[in-house]
Each structure stands twice: as structure tokens, then as C-alpha cells.
Amino acid sequence: MIFHKILTNWYLGNKRDLPWRKTSDPYHIWLSEIMLQQTRIEQGLPYYLSFTEAFPTVFDLANASQDEVLKLWQGLGYYSRARNLHETAKVVACDLDGTFPDNYKDLLKLKGIGDYTASAVASICYNEAAPVVDGNVYRVLARYFDIETPINSSAGQKEFKALAAELIDKEDPATYNQAIMEFGALQCKPQNPLCESCPLSNSCLALKNNKIAMLPVKLKKAKVKKRYFNYLVFLSEENETILEQRIGKGIWEGLYQFPLMESTSLINAETLLAEPNLFPEGGEYDQKISLYNDTPIIHKLSHQHIYTRFWIVENAELNSKAIPLSKIQEYPVPVLIANFISEFELSEY
Secondary structure (H helix, E strand, O other): HHHHHHHHHHHHHHOOOHHHHOOOOOHHHHHHHHHHHOOOOOHHHHHHHHHHEEEEEEEEHHHHHHHHHHHOOOOOOOOOOHHHHHHHHHHHHOOOOOOOOOOOOOOOOOOOOOOHHHHHHHOOOOEEEEEEEEHHHHHHHHHHHOOOOOOOOOOHHHHHHHHHHHHHHOOOOOHHHHHHHHHHHOOOOOOOOHHHHHHHHHHHHHHHHOHHHHHHOOOOOOOOEEEEEEEEOOOOOOEEOOOEOOOOOOOOOEEEEOEEEEEEEOOOOOHHHHOOOEEEEEEOOOOOOEEEEOOOEEEEOOOOEEEEEEEEEOOOOOOOOOEHHHHHHOOOOHHHHHHHHHHHHHHOO
């Protein structure tokens, strides 16, 4: 039996019951694919359900504010996905009358849609023979064909894309693409793959050559950068605090945070108090500031580790930027800050 038929037969008997598999509507397929980039299905599923409830159509998503979108996305990470999602929804709703492009080439023109997502939407929604290549597909192909070309190299990306194009079931690309991704997620897993029950075991070269644990090959990442964040949590007698929106193109763009001082290492209160423009004018703060967590909270991102400490500033004299503590849950914030707000019970302060 040929490769694509084996995978399709396996898929029909083993696939998970997921809401986006019950539709070929491009809005829902696009939404699920964007959400599941670099995200496990178990984590992404509640977000998908929340988004489709809040924004049942692309018009609803387009008409939402960025703050609404980011708040609903809060905790899912890689927030550029949410911003691009919102921008693309507005283009589809306003410029394309709510209709997504019906082919791979035109889907690629939309913001936030790359090769993988364009292939997934084009094949699942429009049955175009556009091969998907995600982490699961890389793993299945690298092991089955014993390919040592690094998957995160330009040569590897070209090689695996070309191989995927050869193998795709041109009569039913929608089912095949979903099959090979699901096979990688459930059967040919990164750790402890189920080789004994694998329908491809008789012809898998990595299994034959005892190289399952060695594949796929990835080039080593660049050194992880360390950053030190000092957040000032101002608390006034009027039960108000200060949140500021992050601007620029760095991490968490568009989200809100407490006033921040980034340092090159862990610092003390004296260093913090000496920083100009960090504290509201007209107040004395040396007796009002205390460290909430002496041991930094380490928030790990793919390319950087953020060592975070929260400094509590009580009886602060705040300016017009102040917001009521009772409203703090309404703002989209990084999960790091959301966890602090919950732990400190700040909204009930």
C-alpha cells in the first residue's frame, strides 16, 4: 500500500475529535491554524472556542478593538500572531467582502500567513494539492526516509517541502495533510514514538537503522539572552495603580504592564529610586517601596529568559494615568503579569 493511503487509513481510525475538523469554512480553519502555531492542541483548544464564541465571523473579529483581541489571546503567547490575525481579519472583511482567497498563492499575501498556513487553508478548504510542512511533518518524513538535513536550515526546508509535494494525495489533499500532521502528533511522537504499532514500521528507514532518537536534525539555536525586568506596582490610597501600554516591535507589543525599568542585573531599591522619570513627580518614595519577590520569577521565551521582580510602592501619589484596581482585569497583559495580579489579588486590593 502506498504512503499516503497508509496514513489516510490510519487517520480515519485514529483522529481526534476537534471542532475545526467538522468544517471546511476558511475563517475557522485559518483561526485554528494560526492559534496552533507553536502551541499544543490542549492549550489552544480553549482559546479557539473562546474566539469563535466572541467572534463567530471574520466581520466580528474585524470590528473588535485590538485590546479586546489581545485580552482574549492573553496567555497563549507569541502575541504578534494575535495582532496579525486582527489585521488580516480587517483586510478580509473590508477589502475582500468577507471572503478568503481560494488558493495558496493569494493566501500568502495576507499578513501573518506563511507557507504552512496557506497550504493548510488551501488544501482543507479548497482541496488544493498544497503540501503542509510543520514540525510533525518534518519528524515523520525525516524518520521514514532517514533524512539528516537540518529541518531549520534553508536546504532542509526546500528538501522537505519538495518531498512533501511528491507524497501528497492529489485527489484528497485535505485529508492527507491532516493525516500526516496527526500521525506525527500521536504516533510518530518526538519522545517515545509508538513504533511497535506503527503501520509504517516495516519500511521506516530510521527504525531499520536505529536512528529514531536522532531524527529530525536541528541546527543549534543562538545563545539565549538574559534580561532583567523591574516592575513598579504603584498603589494609591484611592485604590488606583498605573498600567502602560508596550510600544515598539519588541515582545508583548500592544499589551499593558506596570511601569518598567530594565536593568543589566539584579538591582536594589536605591538604584531603582535613582532612576529619573520612573516615579510620579512630587512624591517621596524611599519609605514606601518594598520588594515583593526577592527571588526573580524566570519567564522563559524561545530566545530570551526574563528575570522579573515586582516592587510594591504603597501610598503613591498618582497622576492622570492612574486606573482603578477594580478595572485591572480588563486590560490585556503578559501572562507573567497576569499571574502576579492573580497571586497578589490586586483586583481585590
